[in-house]
Amino acid sequence: MTAYFLRRLLLIIPTFIGVTLIVFAITRLVPGGPLERQIMQWRQGSGGRGEAGGAAGRSTADITREIPPEALEQLRKQYHLDQHWYVAYWLWLKDVATLNLGESYYYKEPVLRMVVERFPVSLTFGLTGFVLAYLVCIPLGIVKALRHGAPLDYISSALVFVGYSIPGWALGVLLLTLLASGRFVDIAPLGGMRSTDYGSLPRVVKALEGRDQVVDKFGTLQWEKMSLLARFLDRAYYMILPVICYMIGSFATLTVLTKNSLLENLSQDYVRTAFAKGLAPRRVILVHTLRNSLIPLATGLGGAIGIIMAGSYLIEFVFNIDGLGYLGYNALVQRDYAIVMGVLVINTLLLLFGNIISDFLYAVIDPRIRFE
Numbered sequence: 001m002t003a004y005f006l007r008r009l010l011l012i013i014p015t016f017i018g019v020t021l022i023v024f025a026i027t028r029l030v031p032g033g034p035l036e037r038q039i040m041q042w043r044q045g046s047g048g049r050g051e052a053g054g055a056a057g058r059s060t061a062d063i064t065r066e067i068p069p070e071a072l073e074q075l076r077k078q079y080h081l082d083q084h085w086y087v088a089y090w091l092w093l094k095d096v097a098t099l100n101l102g103e104s105y106y107y108k109e110p111v112l113r114m115v116v117e118r119f120p121v122s123l124t125f126g127l128t129g130f131v132l133a134y135l136v137c138i139p140l141g142i143v144k145a146l147r148h149g150a151p152l153d154y155i156s157s158a159l160v161f162v163g164y165s166i167p168g169w170a171l172g173v174l175l176l177t178l179l180a181s182g183r184f185v186d187i188a189p190l191g192g193m194r195s196t197d198y199g200s201l202p203r204v205v206k207a208l209e210g211r212d213q214v215v216d217k218f219g220t221l222q223w224e225k226m227s228l229l230a231r232f233l234d235r236a237y238y239m240i241l242p243v244i245c246y247m248i249g250s251f252a253t254l255t256v257l258t259k260n261s262l263l264e265n266l267s268q269d270y271v272r273t274a275f276a277k278g279l280a281p282r283r284v285i286l287v288h289t290l291r292n293s294l295i296p297l298a299t300g301l302g303g304a305i306g307i308i309m310a311g312s313y314l315i316e317f318v319f320n321i322d323g324l325g326y327l328g329y330n331a332l333v334q335r336d337y338a339i340v341m342g343v344l345v346i347n348t349l350l351l352l353f354g355n356i357i358s359d360f361l362y363a364v365i366d367p368r369i370r371f372e
Helices: 002-029 034-045 060-064 069-078 085-097 111-146 151-164 168-179 203-208 228-266 269-276 281-293 295-299 301-309 313-318 324-334 337-365
Strands: none
Touching: 002 085, 002 337, 111 151, 111 228, 111 281, 111 324, 111 337, 151 228, 168 228, 168 313, 203 228, 228 281, 228 295, 228 313, 269 281, 281 295, 295 337, 313 324, 324 337
């Protein structure tokens, strides 16, 4: 089995190259990239014609004729556009091997530093939703299996599939409209990661921390001066709605998969034999049957970790969470391909290693599995 996992680790290299090569080639073909935007900025800064629609709707070739050739050549070299796309990709790949993801043309900061700063934010929200989804869905699936055909089973199934049909970001917009806009009630924050002023603190935190304790003479909230419990509660207050949106995507899948897998194993001969021997139902279900029922869940565990840890573009955008997903969304809007490729590197590696983790957990849960 060791040889199998070594081969899987080695396969990461060609898979990574294939994925990044395709996306890199697309970024070279899609118009409106960093070169075109730099040219527009240069033209506006140099006092070019500002008539309405002067820049819009014009080709890059038309605009490049208005700037000095040496400036244009410098821009092309900066983005390796003076090379063939496969040469530029090779240069980018060598930089990635040295942990150099380039520099953002929009933010003017190293991409690696921006990714490292925002990754813990996405990790916190994604991992919290991931863990809570498993903690809720597995017990719910067990209850549904044991009460198959009962009213509780039908009602929960209807609710689960209604939630499954709603995308996470759309549910976020709905929750903000209902709970945070003030049109109906105002019991949740509109977004962000923590309170920015004393008025936005939840009531329970205000009960713990007086205004004079956490607000300076200029009226600025000193969030770092709050107690550990107060900061935890404030963070939890802002995480409730985003975490629900993270959970909703996998909620139905995990619940139904747990239920169907448990029902299938309850009909096996070894379960009937265990009951015939007089073993307690709780022991038969939780010790013998449930372990085999978790095998399908373990198969997708690593992949789910990779997807969730990388963050959700639209969920973070809806809740204004400054994480990796929000960074990637803004990069796509601004055509900041250095960040796009940097986020792609993180997402691809997480997904590839996540699949290997899935296979490993598969073998741990089921000793009969032997990868060759």
